[in-house]
Amino acid sequence: MAPPFSLLLPLFLFVFLQSCRLSTSALPSLAKRASLSVENPDDVLVSPSGAFSAGFFPVGVNAYSFAVWFSDPPCSGAKCTPVWMANRQAPVNGRRSTFSLLLSGNLVLTDAGDAAPVVWSSGTSSPSAAELRLNDTGNLVLTDDSGVVLWQSFDSPTDTLLPQQPLTRNTFLISARSRYNCSTGFYKLYFDNNNVLCLVFDGPSISSVYWPVPWATYYDQGRFSYSSSRIAVLDPLGRFQSSDSYALYTSDYGVAAMQRRMTLDFDGNLRVYSREPGSTSWAVTWEAISSVPCFIHGLCGNNSLCSYDPAKGRSCSCLPGYVPKVPGDWSAGCVPDFTFSDGCVADEIRFVKLLYVEFDGYDYNVIFNTTLEKCRQTCLSLCDCRGFQYSRWGSGGTFNCFPKIELLNGHNLPSFTGEFFLKVPKNKTFTEDQLVKRTQYTCSPSPEVKVLDRSKNGGMSFMLWFACVVGGIEIVVVFLVWFFLIRNQQEVTSAHQTYLHAATGFKRFTYGELKKATRNFSKEIGRGAGGIVYKAILPDDRVSAVKVLSNATTGEADFLSEASTIGRVNHMNLIEMWGYCAEGKHRLLVYEFMEHGSLAQNLSSPELHWKRRFDIAVGTARGLAYLHEECLEWVLHCDVKPQNILLDSNYQPKVADFGLSKLMDRGKVKNSDFSRIRGTRGYMAPDWVSNLPITSKVDVYSYGIVMLEMVTGISPTTSIHSLESGGDAKQVRLIPWARNKMKELGRTGSLLEEVVDPAFKGDYDPKKMEILIEVALKCVEDDKNARPTMSQVVEMLLRHENDG
Missing domain, CATH: 2.90.10.10 (Bulb-type lectin domain)
Incomplete structure (x- = not known):
């Protein structure tokens, strides 16, 4: 007998609801x-x-x-x-x-x-x-x-950036409050008003930047503060690139199948974490501050010290005479357990010296080249002076005085050679342990030296015999050590290269690897005086360009030195070098691959419309300005031409082959005098044949020629058929032709179309076009002193762009 429907209905409803829940x-x-x-x-x-x-x-x-x-x-x-x-x-x-x-x-x-x-x-x-x-x-x-x-x-974003997630001028990361408190904390990653990516401690009452380090200039730290684009991105392979020219590579850079995240942690350190598919644990593959973690501001609060022990990590402690303000919360700092009747009464005050202690920032003033006594008197006369730091400026330099109105960002630093003096009441006493605040790194004690008893001849003979045996053993050991050092030298070099690749992403390839990557150098994508460029697929599936240098005659050590220098040059408008090969007679460079080839290949392309051409002018100028003025090592390009300006997938320009002349003839450049003329006919500055020192102005001249060619469509190596006022025809070159046309434009109101490439079909901004041509003509002045610098070119173009 079938059960009644009324009994089945609850079962049907249960199954239905469960199916809905699962869905x-x-x-x-x-x-x-x-x-x-x-x-x-x-x-x-x-x-x-x-x-x-x-x-x-x-x-x-x-x-x-x-x-x-x-x-x-x-x-x-x-x-x-x-x-x-x-x-x-x-x-x-x-x-x-x-x-x-x-x-x-x-x-x-x-x-x-x-x-x-x-x-x-x-x-x-x-x-x-x-x-x-x-x-x-x-x-x-x-x-x-x-x-x-x-x-x-x-x-x-909150405290984390994921791969392909941009950090922009309108976004920032803010740390969590603590390991177990997800609310907003005191640390922030953002672009400051100088267009530089910074880490700042933004506490309840004070704020201070601690990365990049405030005591060095942006230039010295490889930062570029003139790019107002303000964008930074972590890519899936572990490379982080910022518009201020800061770049980092994770220790596992290039491994594609990894989960990654960049997190501003609650302790103020910016870290990149990676983990393999299926793994539940994260590994730190990069961090902003690794050598001295106590340099992070705000870790221990006012009147306290941060100490670091590699085995135990960071810890906080109060200054002598101070106690924790909120027990268990070091961010609240410490308060004095003494009082001054008046902080300016000299008879009631003394100073105690703290060894190996340094405080960063919050100086009342800096008194240069002064004595310890004058420094003491300065702090004594200031009622709100908490103490003073007396330290040497540079190696063998003068002593300077730093009176402190706040005791913040204090840390124990074993290498600190200065002295800090804390203001306390005269009747306050301290133990030696309280005053010597130093992280100890002790070595095992030296063995005791025993003196031979020369009065015992038998013992002496034995010792002489023993010494001979030991001497023979030492000779054998020295020989074996020498043998193994020579044998393992190649392995040590390989290990160093592996470390260099892990730290920077810059890799040394073998010739066999690049031969396989280029399919036996089968697909040529470019050719010039420096060598031939081939398309390659690297072992990690990255598409790259491999340049086989044709005239590189330098030794391996010199080549590696120059290649590593160029590899460290990093700018959004410079081609990125990923590695090199120096094996036997082979010298190869590995670059990122540019989808749209060179500017020369695109000059007649309708895809290169006015907006893109103006962006190319600005971007190329920025890249050259970085080489001339922002690089840690001065670099001249010496061969700026359309073939050496490459275009990425968005038609953004990247200058290529910079520094290649140094790789070709290292050691032949002295005091800016080059041993031979460099460059390409039509783009070379007259400086090369004037017997004058070669400066960055040769690149400025070549840049001006490239810009004139880009907007007029006329090659600098061809003559232009022109009519003089009397009707006689003659052949003129690009520069005098363009200069005369611009004079006519100002004098007679001639049409700008007579100068501009007809391929534009009138689709351009006349004001900006006129400015671009005028800037280009300034760059090609015969007198190099009349030419602007590349940074001035950038400024002129951007100023008029903003005006427009």
Whole structure:
């Protein structure tokens, strides 16, 4: 007998509800009028490959944030690694909180029901259909029905950058408050007003930049402060590039199948973490501050010292005479356990000397080249002076005085050779241990030296015999050591190259590797006086360009020295060198591959419209300005021409072959005098034949020629048929022709079209075109002193671009 339907109905309802519940797990997207509930663990958005998930993430007891986290391999709760949070400052309740996409197109996060205020909102609206999806890059994206992005999490990072997520002038990273507190902390990564990427401690009462180090100039640290683009990106292979010319490579750079993230940790250090597929543990593959962790500001608060022990890590302690302000919270610093009746009464004050202690910043003033007594009297006369630092400036330099109005960013530094004097009451006493604050790095004691007793002849004979035996053994040992050192020299060199590659991404290739990568040098993509360029696929699947140098006669040591120098040059408008080969007579350079080839190959292309040509002019000038003025080593290009200006996938220019002349004839350049003429006919400055010192102005001249060719469409090696005022025809060269045309333009109001390449078809900005031609003509003056520098060229072009 079949059971009655009334008995089967509850079973059907149960199965139906379970199927509905299962269908809500691993949601591909969130549509309008749909919500995710904090009470349903299955309400989670998952990226197509399952690499990332988005949903409610536990941040405390009955406290949740809406977050994106790594979900491959699968994880649960606090064991997952979050990469973005919507409401890190205001966690929501574990009951009745929802994340919804409203009919208006706005994303909202509400706390404990509809009556509660909105905790977070995307602030978006869309009359058409909208949808929220999580991409495999970890980007949570809200789009309308036509695919237009209305909002995305990549535009508002918290403490983490993912590969391909840009850090821009409008975005920044802020650390978490502590290891177990996800709310905003005191450390920030951002682009400052000088266009430089910085780390800053932004505490409750004070703020200070600690990376790049404040005591050195941007130039000395390889930073470029003139690029206002302000963008930085970590790529999937482990390379981080910033528009201020800062670049880093992770220790596992080039390994493609890795999960990576750049996180500003709660301790103020910026780190890149990597892990292999399937692994649950992260490894630090780069960090901004590794040698002296105590250089990070704000770690220990006022009136305290940061100490570092490689075995125990960092620790904080109060200065002598000070006690913790909030026990257990070193960020609150320390306060004195003494009082002054008046901080300016000399009879009540003394100074105690602290060894190996340094404080960074917060000087009342700096008194150069002074005595210790004058420094002491200065601090004594200032009521708010807490102490003073007396240290030598440079090796063998003068002593300088730094009176401190605040004792912040203090640390024990065993290498610090200066002295710090702390202001305390006269009646305050301290032990020796309190005053000597130094991290100890002790060595094992030396063995005791025993004196021979010369009165015992038998013992003496034995010792002489023993000494002969020991001497013979030493000779054998020295020979064996010498033999193994010679034998292992190649292995040591290889190990050094491996380390160099891990640290910088700059690799030494074997000739066999490059022969295989180029398929036996089968696909030629360029040729010049320096050598032939071939397309190659490297072992890590990167597409590259390999240049086989044809005239490199330098020795291996000199070649490696120059190659490493060029490899360290890094700018967004300079071609990036990935490695080299120096094997036997072979000298090869490995560069990044440029999709659109050279400017010479594109001069007649309709894809090279006016906007792109102007960008090429600015970008090329920036790259050359960096070589001339920003490089740690002065570099002249000596062969600027359209063939050496390459174009990437977005037609952005990258100057190639810079420094190649140094590789060709290292040692033949003295005091800016070159042993032979360099360059290409038509683009060479007259300086080369004038017997005057060669300077960066030869590159300025060549740049001007290239710009004239780019806007007129006329090669500098051809003659132009021109009519004089009397009607007689004659042949003229590009520079005098262009100069006369521009004079006519100013004198008679002639049309600019007579100068500009007809391929433009009138589609350009006349004002900017005129400025570009005028700047180019300034660059090609016969007198090198009349030519501008490349940085001045950049300034002139950008000033007029902004005016436009």
